Amino acid sequence: xxxxxxxxxxxxxxxxxxxxxxxxxxxxxxxxxxxxxxxxxxxxxxxxxxxxxxxxxxxxxxxxxxxxxxxxxxxxxxxxxxxxxxxxxxxxxxxxxxxxxxxxxxxxxxxxxxxxxxxxxxxxxxxxxxxxxxxxxxxxxxxxxxxxxxxxxxxxxxxxxxxxxxxxxxxxxxxxxxxxxxxxxxxxxxxxxxxxxxxxxxxxxxxxxxxxxxxxxxxxxxxxxxxxxxxxxxxxxxxxxxxxxxxxxxxx
Amino acid sequence: xxxxxxxxxxxxxxxxxxxxxxxxxxxxxxxxxxxxxxxxxxxxxxxxxxxxxxxxxxxxxxxxxxxxxxxxxxxxxxxxxxxxxxxxxxxxxxxxxxxxxxxxxxxxxxxxxxxxxxxxxxxxxxxxxxxxxxxxxxxxxxxxxxxxxxxxxxxxxxxxxxxxxxxxxxxxxxxxxxxxxxxxxxxxxxxxxxxxxxxxxxxxxxxxxxxxxxxxxxxxxxxxxxxxxxxxxxxxxxxxxxxxxxxxxxxx
DNA sequence: TACCCTAATATTGTCAACAATCGGACGACA
DNA sequence: TGTCGTCCGATTGTTGACAATATTAGGGTA
Numbered sequence: 143x144x145x146x147x148x149x150x151x152x153x154x155x156x157x158x159x160x161x162x163x164x165x166x167x168x169x170x171x172x173x174x175x176x177x178x179x180x181x182x183x184x185x186x187x188x189x190x191x192x193x194x195x196x197x198x199x200x201x202x203x204x205x206x207x208x209x210x211x212x213x214x215x216x217x218x219x220x221x222x223x224x225x226x227x228x229x230x231x232x233x234x235x236x237x238x239x240x241x242x243x244x245x246x247x248x249x250x251x252x253x254x255x256x257x258x259x260x261x262x263x264x265x266x267x268x269x270x271x272x273x274x275x276x277x278x279x280x281x282x283x284x285x286x287x288x289x290x291x292x293x294x295x296x297x298x299x300x301x302x303x304x305x306x307x308x309x310x311x312x313x314x315x316x317x318x319x320x321x322x323x324x325x326x327x328x329x330x331x332x333x334x335x336x337x338x339x340x341x342x343x344x345x346x347x348x349x350x351x352x353x354x355x356x357x358x359x360x361x362x363x364x365x366x367x368x369x370x371x372x373x374x375x376x377x378x379x380x381x382x383x384x385x386x387x388x389x390x391x392x393x394x
Numbered sequence: 395x396x397x398x399x400x401x402x403x404x405x406x407x408x409x410x411x412x413x414x415x416x417x418x419x420x421x422x423x424x425x426x427x428x429x430x431x432x433x434x435x436x437x438x439x440x441x442x443x444x445x446x447x448x449x450x451x452x453x454x455x456x457x458x459x460x461x462x463x464x465x466x467x468x469x470x471x472x473x474x475x476x477x478x479x480x481x482x483x484x485x486x487x488x489x490x491x492x493x494x495x496x497x498x499x500x501x502x503x504x505x506x507x508x509x510x511x512x513x514x515x516x517x518x519x520x521x522x523x524x525x526x527x528x529x530x531x532x533x534x535x536x537x538x539x540x541x542x543x544x545x546x547x548x549x550x551x552x553x554x555x556x557x558x559x560x561x562x563x564x565x566x567x568x569x570x571x572x573x574x575x576x577x578x579x580x581x582x583x584x585x586x587x588x589x590x591x592x593x594x595x596x597x598x599x600x601x602x603x604x605x606x607x608x609x610x611x612x613x614x615x616x617x618x619x620x621x622x623x624x625x626x627x628x629x630x631x632x633x634x635x636x637x638x639x640x641x642x643x644x645x646x
Numbered sequence: 647t648a649c650c651c652t653a654a655t656a657t658t659g660t661c662a663a664c665a666a667t668c669g670g671a672c673g674a675c676a
Numbered sequence: 677t678g679t680c681g682t683c684c685g686a687t688t689g690t691t692g693a694c695a696a697t698a699t700t701a702g703g704g705t706a
Binding site (some may be wrong): 450 | 652
């Protein structure tokens with residue numbers, strides 16, 4: 143259970159912080175479906191707060207690319223498209239490739255050991271429950287998360303962990319991403335750790351890039367399978383839990 | 395004269411848009427020096443607006459990493475450090491490398507011709523006024539700008555052109571970046587265009603990455619020269635035009 | 647019946663006042 | 677004299693009301 147961006151427990155200090163964290167979770171996990179219009183008076187009423195901090199929170203969501211805003215019209219939750227997901231993978235290929243390179247240069251031996259342990263846990267879990275599910279959803283992100291952190295590049299870390307990873311999580315919640323590739327991906331993770339342990343930046347970057355590129359191609363194939371030709375903007379598949387519009391959320 | 399992010403003329407629709415654009419320019423160009431505290435009442439008074447849209451604008455500046463905010467304390471203009479600049483170069487190496495790769499795959503023949511023309515203009519200008527200055531400041535950014543746009547990856551474009559390039563501009567305004575490397579860089583630009591025209595993505599990415607890496611190393615050397623040992627956080631060098639604190643800015 | 651123009655409605659953008667929190671100055675005490 | 681505690685001032689966070697804009701429903705006309 144990785145804790146992206148300290149969203150757990152430690153709730154932000156200010157009202158806008160808390161409502162931002164909560165809205166982000168609701169959007170990422172699909173509680174507020176893609177394409178939904180964000181009504182300021184309505185949400186303010188539900189959360190029992192004023193429109194001021196709510197607008198602040200919406201602004202931050204926009205900065206994360208989780209909602210889109212048009213002046214004098216309002217904000218909508220982004221609608222996920224196949225095209226955008228593929229663009230996201232290209233970004234990750236470039237950025238996480240660099241992260242792996244830097245990690246190979248700077249990661250401490252101690253952290254490398256920790257990373258190895260993490261992989262062992264993943265293996266056990268995968269063997270145990272055969273539920274490649276866990277591995278490919280949270281476990282995979284956790285692995286990547288650690289390598290990014292190990293890059294030591296604050297800007298890279300912020301970009302990947304604060305923005306892009308919430309988007310990736312959102313895509314995983316909305317599209318299934320069942321991944322017939324889990325075992326292969328797991329082995330690739332092993333190779334990446336080896337390259338890092340060998341202090342071979344070139345190799346670490348190369349393998350990480352191929353790893354992410356393979357994921358992208360896999361996703362591309364899945365899309366072509368489901369929608370042989372057109373289907374240029376497939377919206378969310380799962381309706382994701384019937385939004386609790388009745389019954390206000392617990393107090394902040 | 396590239397027009398990063400449509401900041402010219404076409405002023406935003408809403409008040410917050412306009413004050414955001416104006417503040418960003420003031421910060422990037424050093425009119426508001428690094429490290430300055432952003433006082434909401436004061437600025438609101440100067441611009442003749444309320445604190446609401448101003449706070450909105452400050453929030454967007456924070457999303458661009460141009461100001462840093464602490465709850466209940468306030469916002470300050472980011473203080474530029476050598477370390478952060480080097481991190482920025484690493485990001486650019488990864489991202490613009492990918493942009494060059496994509497451009498080689500997708501750039502239209504027409505746009506490639508345009509790019510060649512641009513280089514010719516740069517050459518003439520450089521020869522004419524011998525003022526490598528222009529080339530290395532705005533011209534260089536313009537060249538990179540076009541390749542990024544040609545990548546066709548909306549997310550990549552947004553990231554580089556909306557956020558990172560304003561930061562690069564800010565560093566160029568604050569630190570000199572005189573660049574003894576202008577001529578070499580110009581030739582490298584030529585090689586990049588060739589690789590794109592050859593539809594050789596691997597090569598285009600490789601050269602772009604080396605190009606940016608060379609810039610980074612050059613900057614690193616400059617820093618080591620000026621501050622042989624410590625000097626871990628060199629603040630702005632130029633005081634940049636005596637900030638017009640007296641005399642309110644023209645109306646929005 | 648289809649299209650366009652007008653007006654009502656609801657939403658967003660903006661403003662000014664209130665409450666909560668932080669930083670610094672002053673003074674008391676060891 | 678140095679350190680801690682307290683108070684005050686100022687700034688930020690939040691609120692509710694006002695103004696401006698976009699959407700939608702309705703009626704009139706070709």
